[in-house]
Amino acid sequence: MTALASPLSPAVPCGPEIRHERGQRAVFCGLTGIVWLHRKIQDAFFLVVGSRTCAHLIQSAAGVMIFAEPRFATAIIEERDLAGLADAHEELDRVVRRLLERRPDIKLLFLVGSCPSEVIKLDLGRAAARLSGSFAPDVRVLSYSGSGIETTFTQGEDACLAALVPDLPRSHDESLLVVGALADVVEDQFSRLFADLGIANVRFLPGRRAADRAPVGPNTRILLAQPFLTDTARALEDRGATRIPAPFPLGAEGTTLWLAAAARAFGISPARVAAVTEAGRARADRALAAHRAALVGRRVFFFPDSQLEVPLARFLSREMGADLIEVGTPYLHRTHLAEDLALLPDGTAVTEGQSLDDQLDRCRAARPDLTICGLGLANPLEAEDLATKWSIELLFTPIQGYEQAGDLAGLFTRPLARRARLEG
């Protein structure tokens, strides 16, 4: 699990005011990550071992009815599985066999644990090892948990990537590993920037295909591209890799600091960084300028959802001039987010955890100009005349790096621009 119980980090002496809240949450579980992970790893299949609720969640949460035949499915646990009338492992083998017969293009199968599979203590790790044995070398089978009792929304990606780590080959070569699912186009942009900086051996986790496994070892430096990768980072550190502390690459400033941190770790001069990033920074500045007027002085409220809230708040506040009323986040990894937290205005109200109705009360009382929240809350808040941005779009849209900085700002200005049109 996360480091949520850790005390306030001394690295943040007078930054934001962090408080913890407990109560009803309105967040997705980690299974939701399947929706973008299956697009990222193009020959992987995600088999949730869970209930009808799990199947319904994935189908509904993402509006995924647009995909004709998805690379994910649910093995629905039934009464006879629970009553012990059927051996759950035999049942699972049967389901996997049927699935792989139907989809010979699948090279990597994830068995994804759920709330019910965790509660009945179905050992998916053992099942994955057994199935890997029977389907190797054509298909590798791994397992992770996306259960709602253990993971919130983006933590599902963390669990998935952490499951990939033991499978990575070992190497003592010096390398940079960028960790966290990014859109292919963003990866390609970053690859070019790292090459221009002079960092030679750059790989990404997850790879685009199952066979694309980045080597890892004591001379690997990892650069997190997403702020929710607690377990993945720890697993890579356990294999000897070193994490490069950096803010996350959201906005022009975030991207520059992120690239600069990597460059510093590889002994590249600040002058080189400035030269390599100049064109990108200039383009991002131009793109952001077009959106700044719409966001400057706007009062923004974040409900906890994607764990991207802190770097997004940093971007909105420092680069777009927005005022932060409250920055809610489901979990706060104080170490991974130290650099972003340090850049938040002093006294920013950061809330870790959630008590939904209390938070809704605070939001209504504050009447923010823009509220960033989950899909379930967006229309009710709009009906109360509060402009919203639903946060799942921040996971589906390429938003990292210089070339996407304008798109990121656009996600926040669009709801405001739309209102202006309809009211005009």
Next chain:
Amino acid sequence: MQLTLWTYEGPPHIGAMRVATAMHGLHYVLHAPQGDTYADLLFTMIERHGARPPVTYTTFQARDLGSDTAEIFKQAVAAAYDRFRPQAMIVGASCTAELLQDDPAGLSRALGLPIPVIPLELPAYQKKENWGASETFYRLVRALAGRPAETRAKACCNILGPTSLGFRHRDDLREVRGLLGDLGIAVNVVAPLGATPADLGRLGEAAFNVVLYPEVARTAAQWLERSHGQPFVETTPIGVKGTTAFIEAVAALAGLDPAPVLAREGSRLPWYSRSVDSTYLTGKRVFVFGDATHAVAAARVATREIGFSLVGLGTYAREFAREVRAEAAHHGIEALVTDDYLAVEAAIAAAQPELVLGTQMERHIAKRLGIPCAVISAPMHVQDVPARHSPQMGFEGANVLFDTFVHPLMMGLEEHLLAMFRDDPEFHDGVAPSHLGGRPREEAGTVVAPAPTTAATPVVWSIEAERELKKVPFFVRGKARHNTERFARERALPLITVETLYDAKAHFSR
């Protein structure tokens, strides 16, 4: 374990949410982990509700297991009562909490709240969404319905069944209210949609019940019949014939004459069906799949009111398999009762229909197979909650059905025309339409590979026979191909020749 790519129904607690969200003054406390809160967006996004569903989730986590999940539940019930002050509450568990066996019924009883708190037992590993809606509504009615009134006006009924996230329930209700109003029948209570717990206490004031959706309201109506002596009408007012039968049935119970209402203009469907341009609809092969009420009604309208041939009928609702099997037998076919999306796909591919009437999932299957399709049943999609009034029921519903069933075929006709003229010099695949400048067309996107057909043995066409087939007018070519292949398969002919083509034609034209 059941391998599931798509589900037609959610778990039973979603059915309970559909009832709770439809009502006012009722609150649902659901013992569930945090991920289960996704259900909110079904209502706020698909149905565009302007308020969160009246549901409090306990959102317990792994660290709570074994220690204090029961306490979390009790606190959630107490806090929900304090905040929302509902007239009544329902409490229960989702799939994960069911495994914990925390006893929501006992825990909430122990709180001694001053309102009715109705516990729900919704076995998540056996039952599904519609059953959950039905059970929830039944429990609410049982707990709250009060005593039967001593005197009841004969021409007064309740309307039972419409819920949140029901397929066109909002619009059907308006039509049915209108029909009852025209007949002079008063509507006492509509439930669950728009009702309060107090309204349920007045159910006994009506003389009879109208069940619009047996999936939701049959169990409650049967109980009211037994305990309150209220008969109920379950005739589905879908299609002109269905609506007529419904009017006759409710008029009989209310002791009124249906003739004046039936003498009015009603629907345009009968004339549109009889008009000459509808002749090309004759005998179109249609495959119907959905919930039982909508599937059976669509099959009847398609065959008796529009003149299609039914080549497949099925439902994902096992609880209503009997009704669907009976209707299928009527058409000389066997019903498909399954909630396995892959089985439905295989059945559609094998039946080679010219039109599919199904759910959003059959829409995908049909798209892949290149068959026109119209959506007639839940599961709900944002498209199924249109801004306009678009009922399935009543005479206006019949108008909607005519358009819904026929328009996809017109699109099909257009595509046939495109195919027919595609080699014309100004109109071939390599050129954009002339009204768009007729410049060379850019490379089209990749074509989706057709799903593997499940038809038994493949039949081979000789080049000559294939050429001859192309001379057959386009609008009957599909049928000619199908009949010839069937003829060849039945006789195990290795190759279809020109002779086979005409033998088959002679055989089927008898």
